[in-house]
Amino acid sequence: MKPEEKQIGLVCRYCGCRQFYVVYTRQRPGKVMRRRQCRNCGARFTTWEKDVGGAKPAGGEAAAGDVYG
Numbered sequence: 001m002k003p004e005e006k007q008i009g010l011v012c013r014y015c016g017c018r019q020f021y022v023v024y025t026r027q028r029p030g031k032v033m034r035r036r037q038c039r040n041c042g043a044r045f046t047t048w049e050k051d052v053g054g055a056k057p058a059g060g061e062a063a064a065g066d067v068y069g
Helices: none
Strands: 020-028 031-038 044-050
């Protein structure tokens, strides 16, 4: 990777690992909160994900009236 390229994705701030477990997930209006744990050092942190219009709901469950072809 070139020095001017920025890495995309999550990186543990304590050990640099890029592998995580999702400890739990909470749905909020317009966003999703996930509590994550580093697989290497066990550090925990929270991520917030915005709801992006047009995306399928998590878990493959469609809302009433939604049609995914």
